[in-house]
Amino acid sequence: MSEYVQAKRDAERARARLTTTLAELKARLNPAAFAEDQLDMVKTNAVKAAGQVREAVAARPAVAAAGAGLLLAFLFRKSIGRGIAALRGKDEEPDLPLPPPPRATSSRRTT
CATH class of the missing domain: 1.20.5 (Single alpha-helices involved in coiled-coils or other helix-helix interfaces)
Structure with a gap:
């Protein structure tokens, strides 16, 4: 048991x-x-x-600073480009919105 x-x-x-x-x-x-x-x-x-x-x-602080500088240049590339264009005296065209797509025409026949 x-x-x-x-x-x-x-x-x-x-x-x-x-x-x-x-x-x-x-x-x-x-x-x-x-x-x-x-x-x-x-x-x-x-x-x-x-x-x-x-x-x-x-x-390696110099390498880190160079990397940080490159990252900042990449992040602010549009602003930097506009600034350079302004210094050169070239007016950059503003970003315009895209036109709306053409409307689809109906192929139904009315009789």
């Missing part, structure tokens, strides 16, 4: 572990909890990346 009692206790412990595991799984699969976990992971990776960038900039 002791084997039966031992098996019953083992089954109860296994059932309790399974219930706990299912509760944990259900909590992790909750969309809000999943989104929060993903956000925490993104924050952690962003902090790591910022640390790596800080180290790279400290190691």
Whole structure:
């Protein structure tokens, strides 16, 4: 009979572990909890990346400054182009909206 009692206790412990595991799984699969976990992971990776960038900039500040300058030139390329055109005395045509597309004609016959 002791084997039966031992098996019953083992089954109860296994059932309790399974219930706990299912509760944990259900909590992790909750969309809000999943989104929060993903956000925490993104924050952690962003902090790591910022640390790596800080180290790279400290190691080679001239290269970092040149890269930042190129990025700014790219972001403000239209403004820079307009400024250069104004200095040259050329008037740049403003961006005009596109004309509306032609209307489709009906091919129905009226009799």
